[in-house]
Amino acid sequence: MSFDAVAQQPKLLYLLQGVxxxxxxxxxxxxxxxxxxxxxxxxxxxxxxxxxALLTIGLLLPGLRTLALSFTDNGGDAWVGxxxxxxxxxxxxxxxxxxNTVAWVVLVPLTSTAVGLLYAAAVARSRFRTFxxxxxLTPMAISFVGAGVVWKxxxxxxxxxxxxxxxxxxxxxxxxxxxxxWLVDPPWNVLFLVVAxxxxxxxxxxxxxxxxxxxxxxxxxxxxRLDGASPGQVLRRITVPSIRPTLxxxxxxxxxxxxxxxxxxxxxxxxxxxxxxxxxxxxDQAFRYGxxxxxxxxxxxxxxxxxxxxxxxxxxxxxxx
Amino acid sequence: xxxxxxxxxxxxxxxVTATACGTPRDSGxxxxxxxxxxxxxxxxxxxxxxxxxxxxxxDREADLFEETWxxxxxxxxxxxxxxxxxxxxxxxxxxxxxxxxxxxxFFPQPGLLERFARAGKLKPVSPGVATLAKQGxxxxxxxxxxxDGTLYGTPLVANVKSFVWYSPTFFRDKGLSxxxxxxxxxxxxxxxxxxxxxxxxxGVESAEATGWxxxxxxxxxxxxxxxxxxxxxxxxxxxxFDDPRVIQAMNTVGSILKNDRYANGGFGPARSMASISFQExxxxxxxxxxxxxxxxxxxxxxxxxxxxxGPDKDVHVxxxxxxxxxxxxxxxxxxxxxxxxxxxxxxxxxxxxxxxxFANARMRKGPYVSANRGVDPANAAxxxxxxxxxxxxxxxxxxxxxxxxxxxxxxxxxxxWKGAVDWIGGASxxxxxxxxERSWPRS
Numbered sequence: 001m002s003f004d005a006v007a008q009q010p011k012l013l014y015l016l017q018g019v020x021x022x023x024x025x026x027x028x029x030x031x032x033x034x035x036x037x038x039x040x041x042x043x044x045x046x047x048x049x050x051x052x053a054l055l056t057i058g059l060l061l062p063g064l065r066t067l068a069l070s071f072t073d074n075g076g077d078a079w080v081g082x083x084x085x086x087x088x089x090x091x092x093x094x095x096x097x098x099x100n101t102v103a104w105v106v107l108v109p110l111t112s113t114a115v116g117l118l119y120a121a122a123v124a125r126s127r128f129r130t131f132x133x134x135x136x137l138t139p140m141a142i143s144f145v146g147a148g149v150v151w152k153x154x155x156x157x158x159x160x161x162x163x164x165x166x167x168x169x170x171x172x173x174x175x176x177x178x179x180x181x182w183l184v185d186p187p188w189n190v191l192f193l194v195v196a197x198x199x200x201x202x203x204x205x206x207x208x209x210x211x212x213x214x215x216x217x218x219x220x221x222x223x224x225r226l227d228g229a230s231p232g233q234v235l236r237r238i239t240v241p242s243i244r245p246t247l248x249x250x251x252x253x254x255x256x257x258x259x260x261x262x263x264x265x266x267x268x269x270x271x272x273x274x275x276x277x278x279x280x281x282x283x284d285q286a287f288r289y290g291x292x293x294x295x296x297x298x299x300x301x302x303x304x305x306x307x308x309x310x311x312x313x314x315x316x317x318x319x320x321x
Numbered sequence: 322x323x324x325x326x327x328x329x330x331x332x333x334x335x336x337v338t339a340t341a342c343g344t345p346r347d348s349g350x351x352x353x354x355x356x357x358x359x360x361x362x363x364x365x366x367x368x369x370x371x372x373x374x375x376x377x378x379x380d381r382e383a384d385l386f387e388e389t390w391x392x393x394x395x396x397x398x399x400x401x402x403x404x405x406x407x408x409x410x411x412x413x414x415x416x417x418x419x420x421x422x423x424x425x426x427f428f429p430q431p432g433l434l435e436r437f438a439r440a441g442k443l444k445p446v447s448p449g450v451a452t453l454a455k456q457g458x459x460x461x462x463x464x465x466x467x468x469d470g471t472l473y474g475t476p477l478v479a480n481v482k483s484f485v486w487y488s489p490t491f492f493r494d495k496g497l498s499x500x501x502x503x504x505x506x507x508x509x510x511x512x513x514x515x516x517x518x519x520x521x522x523x524g525v526e527s528a529e530a531t532g533w534x535x536x537x538x539x540x541x542x543x544x545x546x547x548x549x550x551x552x553x554x555x556x557x558x559x560x561x562f563d564d565p566r567v568i569q570a571m572n573t574v575g576s577i578l579k580n581d582r583y584a585n586g587g588f589g590p591a592r593s594m595a596s597i598s599f600q601e602x603x604x605x606x607x608x609x610x611x612x613x614x615x616x617x618x619x620x621x622x623x624x625x626x627x628x629x630x631g632p633d634k635d636v637h638v639x640x641x642x643x644x645x646x647x648x649x650x651x652x653x654x655x656x657x658x659x660x661x662x663x664x665x666x667x668x669x670x671x672x673x674x675x676x677x678x679f680a681n682a683r684m685r686k687g688p689y690v691s692a693n694r695g696v697d698p699a700n701a702a703x704x705x706x707x708x709x710x711x712x713x714x715x716x717x718x719x720x721x722x723x724x725x726x727x728x729x730x731x732x733x734x735x736x737x738w739k740g741a742v743d744w745i746g747g748a749s750x751x752x753x754x755x756x757x758e759r760s761w762p763r764s
Contacts (some may be wrong), residue, residue, distance in 0.1 A: 074762065075440060092756065093739070157596040159589035181596045184746065270529030272742055273595070287411035288529075289731035290436050291762075 025050055063303070069296035076292045084297035094298070096274045097281040100190050101305075104197070104261055104277060109254035112198045113247065116205025121235050124213040133210055137203035144200065148267030151196035155182040155268075186274035193275055196264050201257065205250050212246035213239055245316065252313040259306050278302050358396035364673055368398035370666040375416065375423035376656075377409035381687075389683045393673050399666045410734075417442055422661035425670060427477055429656050430726040431465040432733060437659070438468040444663040445471045446671065453675040457693040465722055466657045474659030475675040479692035481709040482537050482617040482652045482723060484638040488606050497612075499639045501646040503545060510583060513612045519586035522611035523578055523594045524602025525745065532738030533725065534599050535745060537652065538578065538615060540724045543570035544650045545643045549719050556724040558761060562732075563754035571750045578745065586611020592746055606636060615641060617654070618690060618709045631704050638705055640712065651712055654723040655692065692720075729762050736760040 005012070032046050073080050088094045116136075123132040139147060156166030160179055164170040169179040183189045216239060224234050240247070262279040269275045271284060278298055286295025378386065383405040394401045404423070406412055410433060416422055417437065428434040437443045446454065454463050454475045466474040492499070495516060500506040513520035525534045544552045547566050554560045555567060577583050584591045587605025594602065600623045603614035607628065614620075618638075621630055629635045643650050658674050660667050673679055677695025684691070684700040690709045698714075701707040712718055725733035740753040 091760075093736070157593065159587070159593060161589075162587070181593065184592075184595045266529070270531060272529070272531045272739060273746075283411070284529075284735070285731070287414050289729075289735055290414065290433075291731055 066296045066299050069292055070300045072293045072296075074291045074293055080293065084293045085301075087294060088297055088301065093276065094281060094294075096186075097271075097276040097278050097298075100274075100276060101259065101278045103187075103190055104194060105255055105258050107191075107194045108197050108201060108258040108261075109251045111194070112201040112254055113205045113209075113251050115198065116202045116250070117209050117240075117247070119202070120206045120210035120213055121239060124210045125218075129210065133203075133207055136206050139200045140203045142200070144261075144263035145267050147196055147200045148264045151192075151199070151264075152183075152268050155192060157181045157184075183269050183275070184273050189269070189273055189275050193264060193268055196268065197258065197261055200264075201254055205254065208246060208250050209243060212243035216242040248316055249313065252309050252316070255309050256306055256313070259302060259309075278305075358392075360678065361393050361396035361673075364393070364397050364669040365665070366398055367666040367669060370398065370664070371400040371402060372425060372667050372670045373423045374401060374403045374425045374427070375409070375413065376403070376405055376427035377407060377429060378427070379405035379407060385683065385686045385689070388686055389679065390670075390673065393670075393679075397666070397669060399670060401670065413437075417661065424662040424664070424667045425658055425660050425674075427656050427658055428474070429654075430730075430733070431657060431722065432727055432730055434466060434474060434657055434659055435468050436730070437661075438471070438473045442661060443473045444660050445473055446475070446660075447668045449668065449672045450475060450675050453672060457675060457677060457695055459692070459694075459720070461720055461722075462655075462692050465655070465727070466659065474657045475671070476655050476692055477658045477674060478656040479690050479709070479713060480618045480654050481690070481712055482654060483541050483641040483650070484616065484618060484620070484705070485641050486603055486606060486614045486616055486620060486636050486638050487612060488609065488635065489633055489637050490635075491606070491609050491612055495612075500642050502642050503644055506642050509612070510577065514582050518609065518612060519582070519584060520612045521577055521584040522586045522588070522602050522605050522614040523584055524588070524597030524599045525594050525742065526596055526598040530734070530738060531595070532741040534602075534616070535574070535578065535741035536725045536737050537617075537723065538574045539567075539571055539741070540721075541615070541641055541650075541652045542573050543567060543724075544652055544719075544721055545641075545648075546570050546573065549650075549721055552721055552724070556727050558728075562758040562761065563751065568750055568754055571744070571754060575744070575750060579747075584611075595742055595745055618705050619688075621688060621703055621705045638708065647717075649712070649715065649718045651718050651720045652723060653692075653713070653720060654726060732757065732761055 029046055029050065033043055069076050070084055071079060071081060073083075088098075119132075119136055123129050126132065142150070153165070154167045155169075156164075157169060157179055158164050158166070160173065164173055164179060166179075166182075168182060172179055182192050220242070221234050221238055224238050229237065260279055261277055262283065265271055265275060265277050265280045266283075271277075271280045276284075279302060282295050282298035282302065284295075285291040285298060376383075376386075383403060387401075387403055390401055393399075409429070413426060413428075413433070422442065434443070451472055454466075454472060458476055462476050462479075463472065466472060466476070487499075491497075495513065497509050497512065500509050510520040523534060523538075525532055527533060540552070543555065543566070546569065551560070551566055555562070555564065560566075578594070579591050581590050585594045585597070585602075587608065587610030588594065588597050588602070599616065603616060603620060603623065604625060605611045606614050607625070624630070624636060631637060640649065640651070658671060660671055677691075677693045680689075680691035680693045680696045681700050683689045684696065684702065684706070686702075688702045688706055690701075690706050690713070692713045694714060696710060696714075698707045698710045701710055713720065725737050727733065728737065736757045740748075740757045744750065744753040
């Protein structure tokens with residue numbers, strides 16, 4: 001494939017225009033601030049104006065439109081009141097997605113943070129810390145779609161008489177068991193999807209927590225150890241209390257990421273076998289089934305569910321920052 | 322050299338190379354004008370115009386399409402820009418809502434086409450296309466792209482779904498003959514099962530579309546047991562989804578697919594089909610681990626490389642039989658073209674796609690089936706394509722379109738597929754059919 005500069009010329013021109021427009025806005029803002037005496041409040045407003053305008057166009061208006069759409073029918077034309085919300089809490093599929101989302105949001109942050117914490121505590125003061133951390137961080141470098149494909153292979157099913165292609169069933173067969181269809185039987189299949197998500201998230205937790213653990217004064221843990229505390233006690237009594245703010249930030253960030261989980265479900269099961277989650281169900285309803293109203297209602301619900309987490313995170317960050 | 326100078330030089334070199342690389346393609350096109358332009362004269366000249374095409378076909382299928390209309394594009398001067406997208410069904414909505422609708426889209430489901438037609442987004446076909454549609458296709462085929470009496474498009478691709486793939490050698494070794502009636506089919510099934518081989522192979526895993534092979538089975542059997550009228554009423558929801566006649570068809574399918582003695586050959590118990598992709602499900606036919614695999618004409622592409630298809634080759638097909646040898650119920654699917662724009666060049670392109678000339682030219686390039694009356698089966702690339710075209714052209718054929726593609730998407734691509742999977746997993750027929758009926762949109 002060659003890059004044809006001539007054929008790409010219109011796009012390059014747009015790019016140039018965009019950069020020029022951006023530079024112009026920034027210069028205007030700076031110029032306005034530079035000239036004459038401007039009060040602090042006005043200065044802040046001028047500096048914020050571009051960001052506020054973009055937020056309005058990119059976030060606020062679409063959000064309001066989604067809210068309006070959630071009260072309309074499938075084509076987005078006729079007003080149907082609360083029908084879509086009633087549907088959401090009565091339809092089997094939507095309820096399953098809601099149930100699974102709750103399971104995900106409880107399991108993913110807790111598991112990945114717990115595993116990450118143990119891993120970080122184990123390697124934080126070791127000589128191979130960098131190597132060990134980069135090892136556990138590698139899955140994060142893979143996209144969720146990639147992770148989904150990888151884990152789909154791990155769970156692949158073949159009958160007992162045929163050769164296994166899935167790692168997990170190969171292990172089961174090796175210890176003399178019958179191969180199973182891991183992704184087919186609810187509710188356990190949800191757990192197998194959660195494992196894939198945890199796999200991608202643990203590295204993030206481990207790296208952040210390892211940083212926090214190293215910030216705990218070494219004298220403290222040394223003194224505890226001299227007093228005869230076991231490694232477990234050191235972790236429980238000294239390390240965890242000292243890194244509590246970081247733990248909270250990690251947990252909340254993971255929870256918010258988990259609410260948005262979509263790619264893993266889409267690549268591994270497509271929401272079949274009762275494995276759907278809210279974000280995936282929203283996509284199916286809005287785009288695959290043309291049920292715009294229902295999709296919008298699910299989006300509003302997702303927004304309402306995420307809000308407390310985000311709000312808490314902002315407050316926590318303000319306190320620590 | 323200082324770093325800045327080196328960087329500048331690198332950028333210049335890169336720019337020069339990029340331009341140089343771009344040139345051969347431009348200088349290459351004039352040599353293509355050797356094509357005979359006489360057949361394209363009736364579409365007129367549209368120099369400097371562009372038609373964008375959006376469809377789900379990628380890779381080889383996309384290349385074959387582009388090769389087929391290359392002469393048309395050169396002779397008319399229309400720059401046909403093709404874009405294939407595996408997420409077509411979801412993204413077409415985004416494209417249209419976002420104001421960047423393609424000029425022409427290839428819809429794999431009439432239900433989706435109808436949604437855009439009802440929303441007023443699609444343009445009705447030109448009188449020229451309407452005439453070609455009437456000439457080329459049966460009233461049945463044209464009805465799929467007709468919404469409230471207005472024709473919005475023409476069929477582009479067709480496929481026959483009611484085929485059973487089998488191994489002629491296996492049949493010969495076991496002393497079986499190709500069944501011509503449903504009872505003969507069940508006799509063959511029982512005979513194979515008695516010999517210790519599971520007669521049927523089936524896999525229904527297909528990512529988000531998991532379950533569709535089962536819905537095809539149910540549609541096929543309903544069409545055979547109750548005929549076209551009841552089938553049409555069921556698809557249009559004039560009778561409930563869980564009508565006793567539908568339950569009966571489902572139970573018949575269940576007696577094969579949910580029966581551990583009959584399925585799933587080479588892959589374990591019947592419920593294993595949920596984990597086996599429909600593409601690989603048929604391969605045990607080759608090893609003799611199952612005798613039959615009911616799958617569409619396009620399954621020809623999914624056999625392992627080197628598999629030969631024909632009456633005395635590795636695999637071949639027979640039509641899933643009806644009640645008696647004379648009946649020819651055929652379930653099929655297809656792709657339809659429709660336009661979001663109404664410019665002369667778009668009309669010319671749509672007109673070309675609606676001709677038998679296009680279908681014949683496309684068939685000469687590789688596997689392809691069209692339901693156009695004007696296609697010549699002799700052009701078909703494979704034995705199965707030839708058989709499909711003969712079936713589609715046979716006036717005795719009772720053709721019906723894949724029901725799940727005609728139902729509202731939330732049922733046809735949602736609860737029906739999902740329900741089919743639950744059903745294979747062990748849920749009762751009545752329970753599954755009832756929940757699909759309750760999921761039918763009210764509006």
